[in-house]
Amino acid sequence: MKAIIINEFGPIQNLQLADLPIPTINDNEVLIKVSAISVNPVDLKTREGKGTAGNIKEWPVILGWDVSGEVVESSSSQFKKGDEVFGMVNFPGHGKAYADYVAAKADHLALKPANISHDEAAAACLAALTAWQNVTEHYKVKEGDKVLIHAGSGGVGHYAIQMAKYLGAYVVATSSAENKRFVIGLGADEHIDYKAVLFEDEVSDVDFVLNTQSAEIAERSLTVVKQGGTIISIASAVNDELKEKAKAKGIKISQTMVKSSGKDMKQLADLLDKGIIRSQVAELFALEDMQKAHASLATGRTVGKIVVKP
Numbered sequence: 186m187k188a189i190i191i192n193e194f195g196p197i198q199n200l201q202l203a204d205l206p207i208p209t210i211n212d213n214e215v216l217i218k219v220s221a222i223s224v225n226p227v228d229l230k231t232r233e234g235k236g237t238a239g240n241i242k243e244w245p246v247i248l249g250w251d252v253s254g255e256v257v258e259s260s261s262s263q264f265k266k267g268d269e270v271f272g273m274v275n276f277p278g279h280g281k282a283y284a285d286y287v288a289a290k291a292d293h294l295a296l297k298p299a300n301i302s303h304d305e306a307a308a309a310c311l312a313a314l315t316a317w318q319n320v321t322e323h324y325k326v327k328e329g330d331k332v333l334i335h336a337g338s339g340g341v342g343h344y345a346i347q348m349a350k351y352l353g354a355y356v357v358a359t360s361s362a363e364n365k366r367f368v369i370g371l372g373a374d375e376h377i378d379y380k381a382v383l384f385e386d387e388v389s390d391v392d393f394v395l396n397t398q399s400a401e402i403a404e405r406s407l408t409v410v411k412q413g414g415t416i417i418s419i420a421s422a423v424n425d426e427l428k429e430k431a432k433a434k435g436i437k438i439s440q441t442m443v444k445s446s447g448k449d450m451k452q453l454a455d456l457l458d459k460g461i462i463r464s465q466v467a468e469l470f471a472l473e474d475m476q477k478a479h480a481s482l483a484t485g486r487t488v489g490k491i492v493v494k495p
């Protein structure tokens with residue numbers, strides 16, 4: 186089968202096309218013939234030896250976690266041959282998604298809704314799970330909450346806006362002016378152009394901040410959250426100094442990490458099926474062009490998700 190591998194951590198040029206044996210499956214796993222893969226910033230970080238690189242025990246590395254495709258072999262009672270499935274496979278372990286075939290734990294997958302494409306389904310894995318686990322588990326968004334989402338136009342942010350609206354929140358989201366129409370179209374009540382103004386001058390009394398950006402933005406967010414409110418940072422560490430500053434203001438702050446979950450994938454499938462959330466696919470690349478996909482995501486300007494097709 187075709188796969189994109191790296192033989193050592195490093196730059197984009199390390200991503201190479203290879204011909205590898207089709208993986209075999211263990212108990213309670215399925216073999217997926219992949220129709221679409223999505224690429225996330227953690228793929229780039231891991232390629233560079235950061236991200237989840239510490240969990241890698243086997244070389245060459247096949248990066249990637251998000252797949253959508255058809256079950257061609259199953260040792261699980263959950264899925265049978267011919268089922269169309271999607272999911273974030275084995276995160277934060279070695280996902281091996283950049284390939285024609287992927288062996289996946291049945292517990293990490295859900296049936297793909299019939300009304301969405303494999304491209305849209307592959308997009309709605311790691312980024313959508315991150316958004317969902319943060320708005321329903323790590324913090325439970327409730328009716329009437331005021332929610333601030335940094336980078337509402339990004340992979341995580343565009344799902345988080347739709348989910349927070351569905352859960353009844355008043356949603357404020359940041360992006361550049363170029364993406365204002367997109368962010369408002371997803372349901373955000375207010376847009377803040379982070380390039381033109383300081384968000385802390387524009388918003389206050391926030392119940393929950395989803396910080397997809399730096400520790401500096403987490404710290405600045407302390408000034409907009411009400412006492413008893415919550416900040417979750419997904420892209421930057423929350424150090425002791427920041428924790429102390431938050432505590433002094435009566436604000437809860439933490440860093441979270443997404444986890445593979447078939448149960449959560451089934452909830453995403455339901456939201457996608459009902460049209461409550463949708464995937465924005467910014468760009469499509471062929472598997473052979475994975476270097477271009479990484480280069481595009483590395484710009485930090487992606488609107489929604491980048492999808493790759495074997």
Ligand SMILES: NC(=O)c1ccc[n+]([C@@H]2O[C@H](COP(=O)([O-])OP(=O)(O)OC[C@H]3O[C@@H](n4cnc5c(N)ncnc54)[C@H](OP(=O)(O)O)[C@@H]3O)[C@@H](O)[C@H]2O)c1
Nearest residue numbers: 226315336338339340341360361419420441442443486487
């Ligand atoms: N801990 C976890 O479980 C977890 C899970 C998923 C992702 N993450 C991390 O979260 C981060 C975001 O991931 P992602 O997939 O959403 O990234 P992404 O899709 O690459 O984000 C791109 C978007 O960010 C916007 N943006 C860039 N700088 C911004 C700023 N200063 N303020 C507001 N918006 C800004 C851009 O909009 P403009 O072009 O309009 O600026 C663009 O639309 C990454 O670092 C990723 O590794 C962590």
